[in-house]
Amino acid sequence: MRFDIINIKERIAIGEHLSPEERTFVLNCINEATAPAPTLHDPGNYIGRIEALWAFLSVDGGGEGICGAPIPGLGPVVPLVFSDIRRLDLLRKAARLVARESSKVVRLAKFTKREDVEVVAPV
Numbered sequence: 001m002r003f004d005i006i007n008i009k010e011r012i013a014i015g016e017h018l019s020p021e022e023r024t025f026v027l028n029c030i031n032e033a034t035a036p037a038p039t040l041h042d043p044g045n046y047i048g049r050i051e052a053l054w055a056f057l058s059v060d061g062g063g064e065g066i067c068g069a070p071i072p073g074l075g076p077v078v079p080l081v082f083s084d085i086r087r088l089d090l091l092r093k094a095a096r097l098v099a100r101e102s103s104k105v106v107r108l109a110k111f112t113k114r115e116d117v118e119v120v121a122p123v
Contacts, residue, residue, distance in 0.1 A: 005034055047084055052112045054088070056080035056095040059105040067106060069094035 012018065012026055056067040067080040071094055080091045080098070092108075099106040 005030065050083040051114055052110055053081060053083050054085070054108060054110050055082075056091060056098070057107045057109050058098060058102060059107060064107070067095060067098045069098050 009027060009030055012023060012030075015023075018026065057064040058067050068077045069080060070076055071078045071090065078094075080095055082088070082091055095106045095108070098104070
């Protein structure tokens, strides 16, 4: 069954059975549920074969974990893992923020032994 979303939203907007807060909530939910799916961002690869990964790791009594932080233009929380050394300075600033805000030691680790475990091909 196909619904006329605009008609439903108009009926909700002029209806008297919801408080203004409830009306706003329901309309926001409908907008979010019917929003178009984001498009794939694919600028193309430029590094060639990746032979090393760097990661900022937080350290505490439970061991180590990969740090994540907000990076303007990249996302709300981005794992601080990279294969392009040109990203080091950008992510180093985020790693310092993580260390300061969490009061944890943060290490930069380089991983160099590559093993291709699986290849996922387009269907």
